[in-house]
Amino acid sequence: MSSQNRPMHDRWSFSQIVGALPPSVPFVPPEALERRMGRALRLRVGANESNFGASPRARAAMREAADGIHWYGDPEGYALREALAQKHGVHSSEIALGSGIDDLLGLFVRLFINPGDPVVTSLGAYPTFNYHVEGYGGLLHTVPYRDDCEDLQALDEIARRKEPKLVYVANPDNPMGTWHHREALAALAANLPERSVLLLDEAYADFAPEEALLNPDVNGARVVHLRTFSKAHGMAGARIGYAIAPRALVEGLDKIRNHFGINRVALAGALASLGDVSYIDSVVADVELGKEEYARLAQSLGTRTVPSATNFVALDVGSGTRARALVGALLERGVFVRMPSVAPLDRCIRITVGPAPERALLADEVRTAWQEV
Amino acid sequence: MSSQNRPMHDRWSFSQIVGALPPSVPFVPPEALERRMGRALRLRVGANESNFGASPRARAAMREAADGIHWYGDPEGYALREALAQKHGVHSSEIALGSGIDDLLGLFVRLFINPGDPVVTSLGAYPTFNYHVEGYGGLLHTVPYRDDCEDLQALDEIARRKEPKLVYVANPDNPMGTWHHREALAALAANLPERSVLLLDEAYADFAPEEALLNPDVNGARVVHLRTFSKAHGMAGARIGYAIAPRALVEGLDKIRNHFGINRVALAGALASLGDVSYIDSVVADVELGKEEYARLAQSLGTRTVPSATNFVALDVGSGTRARALVGALLERGVFVRMPSVAPLDRCIRITVGPAPERALLADEVRTAWQEV
Numbered sequence: 001m002s003s004q005n006r007p008m009h010d011r012w013s014f015s016q017i018v019g020a021l022p023p024s025v026p027f028v029p030p031e032a033l034e035r036r037m038g039r040a041l042r043l044r045v046g047a048n049e050s051n052f053g054a055s056p057r058a059r060a061a062m063r064e065a066a067d068g069i070h071w072y073g074d075p076e077g078y079a080l081r082e083a084l085a086q087k088h089g090v091h092s093s094e095i096a097l098g099s100g101i102d103d104l105l106g107l108f109v110r111l112f113i114n115p116g117d118p119v120v121t122s123l124g125a126y127p128t129f130n131y132h133v134e135g136y137g138g139l140l141h142t143v144p145y146r147d148d149c150e151d152l153q154a155l156d157e158i159a160r161r162k163e164p165k166l167v168y169v170a171n172p173d174n175p176m177g178t179w180h181h182r183e184a185l186a187a188l189a190a191n192l193p194e195r196s197v198l199l200l201d202e203a204y205a206d207f208a209p210e211e212a213l214l215n216p217d218v219n220g221a222r223v224v225h226l227r228t229f230s231k232a233h234g235m236a237g238a239r240i241g242y243a244i245a246p247r248a249l250v251e252g253l254d255k256i257r258n259h260f261g262i263n264r265v266a267l268a269g270a271l272a273s274l275g276d277v278s279y280i281d282s283v284v285a286d287v288e289l290g291k292e293e294y295a296r297l298a299q300s301l302g303t304r305t306v307p308s309a310t311n312f313v314a315l316d317v318g319s320g321t322r323a324r325a326l327v328g329a330l331l332e333r334g335v336f337v338r339m340p341s342v343a344p345l346d347r348c349i350r351i352t353v354g355p356a357p358e359r360a361l362l363a364d365e366v367r368t369a370w371q372e373v
Numbered sequence: 374m375s376s377q378n379r380p381m382h383d384r385w386s387f388s389q390i391v392g393a394l395p396p397s398v399p400f401v402p403p404e405a406l407e408r409r410m411g412r413a414l415r416l417r418v419g420a421n422e423s424n425f426g427a428s429p430r431a432r433a434a435m436r437e438a439a440d441g442i443h444w445y446g447d448p449e450g451y452a453l454r455e456a457l458a459q460k461h462g463v464h465s466s467e468i469a470l471g472s473g474i475d476d477l478l479g480l481f482v483r484l485f486i487n488p489g490d491p492v493v494t495s496l497g498a499y500p501t502f503n504y505h506v507e508g509y510g511g512l513l514h515t516v517p518y519r520d521d522c523e524d525l526q527a528l529d530e531i532a533r534r535k536e537p538k539l540v541y542v543a544n545p546d547n548p549m550g551t552w553h554h555r556e557a558l559a560a561l562a563a564n565l566p567e568r569s570v571l572l573l574d575e576a577y578a579d580f581a582p583e584e585a586l587l588n589p590d591v592n593g594a595r596v597v598h599l600r601t602f603s604k605a606h607g608m609a610g611a612r613i614g615y616a617i618a619p620r621a622l623v624e625g626l627d628k629i630r631n632h633f634g635i636n637r638v639a640l641a642g643a644l645a646s647l648g649d650v651s652y653i654d655s656v657v658a659d660v661e662l663g664k665e666e667y668a669r670l671a672q673s674l675g676t677r678t679v680p681s682a683t684n685f686v687a688l689d690v691g692s693g694t695r696a697r698a699l700v701g702a703l704l705e706r707g708v709f710v711r712m713p714s715v716a717p718l719d720r721c722i723r724i725t726v727g728p729a730p731e732r733a734l735l736a737d738e739v740r741t742a743w744q745e746v
Binding site: 012014047059071103237238252256 | 386389390394397420425435447484508621631
């Protein structure tokens with residue numbers, strides 16, 4: 001289409017909501033960085049992808065499923081939802097599948113939010129949630145982190161003031177890796193205004209201590225738990241996650257979700273991965289070792305990592321300026337990391353914890369780059 | 374969650390649009406039929422999945438990609454979009470990827486439709502499009518088919534009267550398999566009101582004659598072409614499709630789509646499948662033979678199949694009552710087919726054309742069931 005004949009942007013009648021949105025991309029992907037640099041990255045530790053890979057059983061199931069890819073996946077996700085219900089001690093009607101938590105965040109926002117409805121989250125929390133809220137015309141109200149943690153008390157206060165439809169909390173948190181005790185979360189949920197729902201993003205739950213995890217079997221609580229196979233299960237590219245939620249909300253999603261939207265390979269892989277508990281345990285144990293190594297690395301550099309209940313660490317670089325310089329210096333050396341977007345969190349860089357050989361290489365690269373900045 | 378303590382449905386503050394939606398599932402999947410019957414289907418020929426399977430090259434690429442599934446797919450889909458741009462003679466900025474045409478239909482509806490905005494389609498056309506229009510509060514205006522074809526003249530007339538944001542046409546058509554000449558489509562597009570966009574669903578384009586396919590290189594035309602890897606490419610379970618559209622629309626989708634939403638296995642498979650032209654040609658050629666066989670089968674039963682430019686045939690059963698009975702009798706025999714939803718299209722059943730052994734079995738089953746109804 002030649003540009004002189006192409007209709008101009010302002011001739012298109014976009015919807016009011018979309019027409020008002022700025023151009024927006026949540027994250028620059030590592031592939032785009034590689035294309036800009038003209039060379040491949042040496043270490044991809046910026047998106048908390050599990051470089052341990054998926055479980056061997058899950059990979060075998062996915063290879064097999066590739067041969068049956070000419071069939072749509074089961075839109076009811078029956079087998080996987082039954083397995084998840086058993087794992088979590090809920091009924092399968094309280095499980096909703098999605099193409100990752102990103103997909104589910106968009107669906108829950110769409111389920112609840114009219115244009116102009118208030119939504120509460122922390123300043124500097126997961127940007128894709130904000131992307132969806134803005135994408136449906138919701139109004140974000142934020143409170144800052146306190147001591148590198150989401151500030152549950154401030155969230156409670158703003159929620160009682162704004163009466164938002166949705167309150168978003170990640171526990172463990174991203175991008176800082178910190179976590180709250182489940183009793184603190186239960187208190188937040190119990191205190192919420194009548195019409196508020198707590199969207200509890202538990203993407204990193206597999207790495208968290210037991211006492212961080214709010215039991216989904218909370219009678220009457222307005223809590224949606226969001227889980228994913230992207231992190232500990234090593235299946236980020238498969239795009240599969242789930243919500244544990246009151247049945248009325250699962251039925252609500254059924255009115256708007258893409259019923260045939262989940263990849264058949266992902267369904268097969270997730271079911272197999274759920275059955276490979278010892279593999280997931282071994283990944284979690286190795287990540288624990290890695291976090292200790294990175295804490296010692298930080299100490300040797302005269303700084304610290306923020307205690308983390310996830311598969312990443314936030315390494316304190318001292319200031320936003322220095323952290324940005326370090327991210328740049330690492331990228332120059334072929335190492336992809338990301339960093340939080342707002343002060344004071346942005347004094348840190350966020351490093352995914354992978355297998356031991358990768359950790360050794362990463363430590364060398366950080367030491368070298370640290371001298372440069 | 375015990376039911377007596379679970380909040381009641383009406384205590385949830387769903388958005389106005391979603392709150393007004395009825396419970397709705399576009400299709401009952403074959404897996405649900407199997408669960409109801411308590412036994413496996415013998416023939417799955419109801420959803421136009423390609424039982425020829427994906428190309429061997431695509432399957433190999435997908436098996437390999439399963440080992441790298443711990444990484445998110447490239448959200449820019451760079452390699453695939455470049456390959457698609459080359460195939461269609463457009464720029465890669467005019468290609469948008471989605472998790473199948475279903476996903477793209479939802480995104481285009483969201484891009485354009487405010488609650489109450491008019492949308493035009495044919496009565497009895499693809500229900501998932503209607504599902505999305507209703508899901509965003511759009512108002513559907515329909516015109517009946519004429520002679521088993523979408524009635525372009527009636528669509529043109531209603532479009533000029535209602536001035537819809539979107540006009541949806543499938544060419545070749547689903548569920549009837551008929552098609553229009555590209556010049557008729559070009560005339561429809563040229564005639565549309567200033568603010569209307571033609572959503573041209575070309576899911577079955579690979580099976581269609583050259584003259585059915587509107588060239589996407591139409592300067593200034595307000596046409597979006599929707600293509601998929603679900604049909605001729607045999608990758609329905611991978612969930613990958615694309616739009617060829619003016620750049621402003623691709624940029625519009627970038628403001629609302631799930632940027633990391635496409636499965637990494639699907640991206641790899643689609644790219645490999647694009648490169649295996651001879652395999653796709655062989656599938657299309659075999660489907661042609663199959664359609665001729667089914668035409669002869671129909672003749673032997675004293676009826677006909679509607680001439681089809683897709684990978685399915687509409688077999689004329691004479692009446693909606695008889696067609697429904699035949700669908701039921703076939704299901705009893707373990708054969709899954711579907712049928713159109715509205716008269717007079719519902720005098721037909723819709724049968725996917727698969728490989729020769731499957732066609733022989735299907736012919737036997739239809740002959741037997743035909744006697745029963």
